[in-house]
Amino acid sequence: MASSVHPFELFAIDGLLSDEELEIQRTVRTMGERELRPHVADWFEEGQIPARDLAKRLGELGVLGMHLEGYGCAGTNAVSYGLACLELEAVDSGLRSLVSVQGSLAMYAIWKYGSEEQKQQWLPGMAAGDTIGCFGLTEPDAGSDPGSMRTTAKRQGTDWVLSGTKMWITNGSVADVAVVWARTDEGVRGFLVPTDTPGFSAPEIKKKLSLRASVTSELVLDGVRLPADAMLPEARGLSGPLGCLNEARFGIIFGALGAARDCLETALSYAAGREVFTRSLASYQLTQQKLADMTLELGKGMLLALHLGRLKDAGELPPERVSLGKLNNVREALDIARQCRTILGANGITLEYPVIRHANNLESVLTYEGTSEVHTLVIGRALTGEAAFR
Numbered sequence: 539m540a541s542s543v544h545p546f547e548l549f550a551i552d553g554l555l556s557d558e559e560l561e562i563q564r565t566v567r568t569m570g571e572r573e574l575r576p577h578v579a580d581w582f583e584e585g586q587i588p589a590r591d592l593a594k595r596l597g598e599l600g601v602l603g604m605h606l607e608g609y610g611c612a613g614t615n616a617v618s619y620g621l622a623c624l625e626l627e628a629v630d631s632g633l634r635s636l637v638s639v640q641g642s643l644a645m646y647a648i649w650k651y652g653s654e655e656q657k658q659q660w661l662p663g664m665a666a667g668d669t670i671g672c673f674g675l676t677e678p679d680a681g682s683d684p685g686s687m688r689t690t691a692k693r694q695g696t697d698w699v700l701s702g703t704k705m706w707i708t709n710g711s712v713a714d715v716a717v718v719w720a721r722t723d724e725g726v727r728g729f730l731v732p733t734d735t736p737g738f739s740a741p742e743i744k745k746k747l748s749l750r751a752s753v754t755s756e757l758v759l760d761g762v763r764l765p766a767d768a769m770l771p772e773a774r775g776l777s778g779p780l781g782c783l784n785e786a787r788f789g790i791i792f793g794a795l796g797a798a799r800d801c802l803e804t805a806l807s808y809a810a811g812r813e814v815f816t817r818s819l820a821s822y823q824l825t826q827q828k829l830a831d832m833t834l835e836l837g838k839g840m841l842l843a844l845h846l847g848r849l850k851d852a853g854e855l856p857p858e859r860v861s862l863g864k865l866n867n868v869r870e871a872l873d874i875a876r877q878c879r880t881i882l883g884a885n886g887i888t889l890e891y892p893v894i895r896h897a898n899n900l901e902s903v904l905t906y907e908g909t910s911e912v913h914t915l916v917i918g919r920a921l922t923g924e925a926a927f928r
């Protein structure tokens with residue numbers, strides 16, 4: 539067989555990265571390949587992950603809250619964080635979800651909006667992976683429109699009492715602390731809820747066919763009484779949770795490409811080894827067209843991710859730019875996963891290969907952190923000045 543080149547090499551992607559960024563990417567990739575990939579298909583099949591051990595190991599690796607400064611966090615640039623997300627999601631979107639929720643949602647909420655005492659209390663343990671966090675915004679009847687949330691926090695003396703239900707919460711059943719967003723007399727506010735507080739429970743959601751290597755839960759708040767200092771002082775209104783979502787969406791812009799890259803690498807190697815009609819599948823023009831089109835989308839997605847990462851490091855990443863990346867890269871990653879599945883034929887539907895697992899996972903990634911429809915509307919609003927949604 540003639541020599542072949544990796545899709546990212548065709549685009550000369552590595553030349554756009556610093557030595558430090560390349561080193562971080564290599565370190566996360568090596569750990570993922572050695573310690574996570576050998577188990578991930580089983581975790582997915584069983585619908586269970588060793589969340590505590592994983593959090594601890596990911597903490598040792600330094601990826602939990604890695605783009606935040608201080609409190610035990612590594613303080614890397616945005617691109618490095620994105621590359622870590624990419625390498626974790628190349629193994630499984632569920633593992634990247636654990637890291638995104640811990641670092642970009644729960645830790646970021648405390649880091650950005652918390653008091654100094656709250657930061658000291660929670661962040662070092664979360665960076666180390668000793669303490670797991672979750673982020674409760676979505677409710678059974680409030681997903682794309684979090685402004686319609688029903689969970690309330692009411693003052694009783696100096697205490698707060700929280701009541702309501704959150705739905706689809708990643709890490710919920712294994713969390714030590716839940717960041718819960720609730721309606722108060724002064725608008726939406728965020729609360730840090732230790733999960734052993736009486737009245738709090740987090741039953742796990744079963745029967746998922748996507749993100750099976752990730753814990754997803756309901757949060758039930760049945761008159762959960764918290765002291766006054768459980769409130770995040772600096773988050774007022776929906777801009778608080780939306781600021782956190784912007785962080786997590788950024789990681790997904792890179793992460794989804796990891797899943798796509800893994801699918802494409804698998805399809806390339808499969809097509810080279812599979813003989814059909816006495817020749818390798820890779821030698822047929824129809825196959826090469828699929829591979830070329832997927833490589834184009836993967837490479838373009840990576841260039842977009844890097845551009846947005848540099849803008850983020852320059853402080854120039856407003857939400858509509860995040861929407862450009864999240865909409866494009868998740869949509870294209872899902873298309874790539876489905877197309878790779880065709881190249882693997884029947885083998886493509888088993889967990890012996892990662893492709894259908896990635897495709898199924900990406901269905902969740904398309905929906906969470908803002909659905910593709912909502913990101914389309916955000917871009918439409920930026921282009922026209924007309925909001926087609928609230």
Ligand SMILES: Cc1cc2nc3c(=O)[nH]c(=O)nc-3n(C[C@H](O)[C@H](O)[C@H](O)COP(=O)(O)OP(=O)(O)OC[C@H]3O[C@@H](n4cnc5c(N)ncnc54)[C@H](O)[C@@H]3O)c2cc1C
Nearest residue numbers: 673674675676681682706707708749902906907909911927
């Ligand atoms: C595996 C998983 C993990 C998750 N983890 C978390 C978590 O950790 N924390 C958390 O808070 N949430 C989490 N979520 C919830 C996720 O953010 C929501 O599912 C998402 O916001 C969509 O909300 P919804 O499912 O209620 O759908 P809906 O909001 O009911 O949307 C249904 C459909 O309507 C479309 N739609 C909505 N508005 C419009 C409009 N104006 N015009 C046209 N179409 C529209 C949507 O795009 C979608 O296609 C998770 C979800 C999943 C699947």
